[in-house]
Amino acid sequence: MSAYPNATATATSAVSADPACAEPLPVLGRDVTVPLVTGGEVTYAALDYAASAPALQRVWDDVAAYAPYYGSVHRGAGYLSQLSTDLFEQSRATVAAFLDCRPADQVVFTRSTTDSLNLLAAVLPADCQVFVFETEHHASLLPWRDAQVTCLDAPRTPGEAVATLERALADRDPYGPALVCVTGASNVTGELWPVRELAAAAHAHGARIVLDAAQLAPHHPVSVRELDVDWVAFSGHKLYAPFGSGVLAGRADWLREAEPYLAGGGASRTVARREDGGVDVEWHTTAARHEAGSPNVIGVYSIASACRALEEAGFENLVARERHLIAKVREGLAEVPAVRVLSLFGDDAPRVGVISFVVDGWNSSHFAAALSAEHGIGVRDGLFCAHPLVRTLLGSEPQEPGECGAPEAAPGERSEVGVPPAEGWGRSLNAIRVSFGAGTPDEHVERFVRAVKELVADGAKWRYRTEDGRCVPAV
Numbered sequence: 001m002s003a004y005p006n007a008t009a010t011a012t013s014a015v016s017a018d019p020a021c022a023e024p025l026p027v028l029g030r031d032v033t034v035p036l037v038t039g040g041e042v043t044y045a046a047l048d049y050a051a052s053a054p055a056l057q058r059v060w061d062d063v064a065a066y067a068p069y070y071g072s073v074h075r076g077a078g079y080l081s082q083l084s085t086d087l088f089e090q091s092r093a094t095v096a097a098f099l100d101c102r103p104a105d106q107v108v109f110t111r112s113t114t115d116s117l118n119l120l121a122a123v124l125p126a127d128c129q130v131f132v133f134e135t136e137h138h139a140s141l142l143p144w145r146d147a148q149v150t151c152l153d154a155p156r157t158p159g160e161a162v163a164t165l166e167r168a169l170a171d172r173d174p175y176g177p178a179l180v181c182v183t184g185a186s187n188v189t190g191e192l193w194p195v196r197e198l199a200a201a202a203h204a205h206g207a208r209i210v211l212d213a214a215q216l217a218p219h220h221p222v223s224v225r226e227l228d229v230d231w232v233a234f235s236g237h238k239l240y241a242p243f244g245s246g247v248l249a250g251r252a253d254w255l256r257e258a259e260p261y262l263a264g265g266g267a268s269r270t271v272a273r274r275e276d277g278g279v280d281v282e283w284h285t286t287a288a289r290h291e292a293g294s295p296n297v298i299g300v301y302s303i304a305s306a307c308r309a310l311e312e313a314g315f316e317n318l319v320a321r322e323r324h325l326i327a328k329v330r331e332g333l334a335e336v337p338a339v340r341v342l343s344l345f346g347d348d349a350p351r352v353g354v355i356s357f358v359v360d361g362w363n364s365s366h367f368a369a370a371l372s373a374e375h376g377i378g379v380r381d382g383l384f385c386a387h388p389l390v391r392t393l394l395g396s397e398p399q400e401p402g403e404c405g406a407p408e409a410a411p412g413e414r415s416e417v418g419v420p421p422a423e424g425w426g427r428s429l430n431a432i433r434v435s436f437g438a439g440t441p442d443e444h445v446e447r448f449v450r451a452v453k454e455l456v457a458d459g460a461k462w463r464y465r466t467e468d469g470r471c472v473p474a475v
Contacts, residue, residue, distance in 0.1 A: 184216030245299030
């Protein structure tokens with residue numbers, strides 16, 4: 001079996017059409033035009049999918065069709081409340097099917113991947129040990145404040161990742177509870193992690209494993225059963241679904257045995273006053289136990305709509321087309337000697353449409369600002385909420401400053417037209433990230449490659465300054 005989630009199947013599946021000719025899925029904002037500082041307008045190239053993907057038109061249409069029937073769920077006898085309750089619970093079933101959950105698994109709706117992992121952190125048994133690689137997004141790295149945490153060094157091969165985890169688990173107390181947290185696809189390099197093998201290593205040493213699928217689920221099918229993970233977490237806003245909802249799906253026992261994540265209506269089955277003035281509460285044992293308060297019904301429905309849309313489009317086709325876009329970007333950047341693409345596992349590692357890089361002589365924030373202001377291309381710069389990983393990839397010291405945005409400059413300081421700002425701003429301690437997916441047309445990545453080459457060859461056409469830690473066009 002492949003070391004990567006579903007990589008073998010997607011690599012060998014027959015795709016009827018040439019991915020270069022396949023149409024991207026319709027998304028909102030695809031016709032939006034933005035002004036350029038150099039004059040005129042251009043269609044906006046949204047290449048920041050790893051932060052938030054644009055909503056699928058299908059999702060927006062489904063939500064618009066439901067909106068007139070919106071009602072409070074679970075506690076109303078009226079028609080709209082009953083309809084919304086059915087839709088809410090059907091959405092739970094849709095997500096469970098999308099993730100290929102086991103029959104006993106629970107699907108809990110949250111606000112985001114961050115919220116999902118904080119929920120899991122809140123239900124950990126006492127004295128639980130947590131193992132996490134330094135390569136994780138902060139959503140996976142930081143929630144475990146009440147646990148004994150072991151942070152593992154960044155591996156340089158998938159095999160090294162498994163071996164590193166096995167050594168760490170072998171050294172732990174084998175009788176206490178333990179949890180491994182790992183990403184499915186890096187939000188910095190886009191590289192796929194050997195989830196199945198890491199899960200096997202965790203289980204062999206009596207530990208459980210949670211998969212951060214925030215970057216994996218929008219690009220590849222995720223099967224809880226095939227990967228043999230205990231939990232999976234992801235966000236709707238990266239899955240082409242707006243409105244701020246997320247999912248934690250997996251084993252029910254720790255969720256059922258812990259105190260509710262939030263205390264309130266919906267989480268409680270019965271509440272009664274005691275004679276001494278206190279309150280007795282019987283909590284739900286289902287997913288509702290951790291869904292107190294009025295849920296984000298529209299956000300939940302949008303996630304379910306996105307799950308259906310991606311499955312109907314066919315992940316084989318989506319993966320093949322994305323691989324085509326990845327090749328375009330990587331081949332284009334390889335033609336620019338000043339560009340260095342960041343990677344843990346090397347050029348041949350399977351990956352999703354997330355690529356980070358630095359440009360010699362440029363501060364990354366200035367480069368990203370010029371892509372936006374002069375070319376209408378939206379990318380991201382900074383440390384991508386994965387500070388330890390980016391610092392490791394850039395070869396900087398763990399304590400070296402490298403916050404998101406441009407470095408501070410003297411008031412009114414500007415870069416000269418056509419001159420990379422590093423000469424005045426110092427070397428860049430952050431990076432540039434371009435990311436794309438099912439809604440990205442070829443023209444956007446082609447324009448991005450042309451813009452990179454033009455900026456490296458000719459410099460910026462406009463002057464820029466630092467404002468509130470950000471590099472912006474000077475006016």
